[in-house]
Amino acid sequence: MGFTDTELDSAAQAKLAGRVVFAFIGKKGYANDTTKASTLRRLYSNRRDAGAIAALMIPDEEGPATFQQAQQIRRNYSIDKGVMRMKSNMPQVQPSNIHFLVSRVLAEEVLRSSGKSLKQLRVEALQNQKFTPIFIDDAIVTIHAKVIHETKQTENVLALLPGSDPILKAQVVAFTAHYDHLGKTQDGVIYHGADDDGSGTAAILELAEAFVKNPVKAKRSLLFMTVTGEEKGLFGSQYYVTNPAIPLHQTIADLNMDMIGRIDTLHEAHKDTNYIYVIGSDKISLELDSLLQAANAESEQLTLDYKYNDEQDPERFYYRSDHYNFAKNGVPIVFFFDGIHADYHKPTDTVDKILFERMGKMCRMIYDLGWKLGNFNRLLIKKSTQE
Ligand SMILES: [Zn+2]
Numbered sequence: 001m002g003f004t005d006t007e008l009d010s011a012a013q014a015k016l017a018g019r020v021v022f023a024f025i026g027k028k029g030y031a032n033d034t035t036k037a038s039t040l041r042r043l044y045s046n047r048r049d050a051g052a053i054a055a056l057m058i059p060d061e062e063g064p065a066t067f068q069q070a071q072q073i074r075r076n077y078s079i080d081k082g083v084m085r086m087k088s089n090m091p092q093v094q095p096s097n098i099h100f101l102v103s104r105v106l107a108e109e110v111l112r113s114s115g116k117s118l119k120q121l122r123v124e125a126l127q128n129q130k131f132t133p134i135f136i137d138d139a140i141v142t143i144h145a146k147v148i149h150e151t152k153q154t155e156n157v158l159a160l161l162p163g164s165d166p167i168l169k170a171q172v173v174a175f176t177a178h179y180d181h182l183g184k185t186q187d188g189v190i191y192h193g194a195d196d197d198g199s200g201t202a203a204i205l206e207l208a209e210a211f212v213k214n215p216v217k218a219k220r221s222l223l224f225m226t227v228t229g230e231e232k233g234l235f236g237s238q239y240y241v242t243n244p245a246i247p248l249h250q251t252i253a254d255l256n257m258d259m260i261g262r263i264d265t266l267h268e269a270h271k272d273t274n275y276i277y278v279i280g281s282d283k284i285s286l287e288l289d290s291l292l293q294a295a296n297a298e299s300e301q302l303t304l305d306y307k308y309n310d311e312q313d314p315e316r317f318y319y320r321s322d323h324y325n326f327a328k329n330g331v332p333i334v335f336f337f338d339g340i341h342a343d344y345h346k347p348t349d350t351v352d353k354i355l356f357e358r359m360g361k362m363c364r365m366i367y368d369l370g371w372k373l374g375n376f377n378r379l380l381i382k383k384s385t386q387e
Contacts, residue, residue, distance in 0.1 A: 199261030218374025264339025
């Protein structure tokens, strides 16, 4: 079959119905790259051919992706632990999603009648621009597999502070942060997620309390929402935007806080705690960015760092937290973000490392911006209508 990314013409594709597909592990481009990162990338790669029963991955003869080593890596990185999808958009799981690692001995055995060896085929698959798959009709593969479906239930947590204006109260400013994180390892080691996103979640509570305590209420309603399933694929916010409590066209903006309690490695050297990366604030409405700058100037005067605002940035942070589901639906957003530090997505992201002074600054500045949005005399003008 070639590698996991080998493309087939429609005739070959049609012939796959009911068959088992054998392929060399990983994408062709990484096949001879023995670095750990590339090996991992290869092991995560899979074939999903419509109609095929299963994909069987053939390990390398030598290097870091031999049968034994690939098996070990798949175990260590829980590559086989399955995928989580939202029920509402979960298609019937296709048998073709089933994939296994097979031994080269078995693959060689199946291949025997073709008169080709794995070695030969691998060279062909690597060298030729177009690799023609071999169809073997005289081998029957029996696979015993148990597919376990588990349904997990979870929830977003929403609180609404009604606005004071009889008309504008139908509109909201959304404040979001995700309360889920990575759980535990198989050995019970906890991923605390103090910064990611305990910091944002705590900020939501602080902001809600501050707005409630203010005897003067904003004209618009304020929606405080901690969302679930961010780490699994922005599920909570995706659910919200398809089932919004307040219509999205009535949502003036979403202010998303995902990691606002630490500083990143770039700022660690000179202990600069007075910055925040702002992402997306000028993408949908330039007015939102202006309001952000004004709010910041009037409050904490943080350094608003737009480094990651570039959509071409290789880290693609704009697409990586819950605000993106709002942005996709045309709601102006700001994503407030520390950047990446050494404890990112590690069990060592603990509360003792949180810089509470910094969090206080973030909250006061975001409060100010929320207040401006809550009282702005109209919805924000969006870019498409400005241009
Ligand atoms: Zn996060």
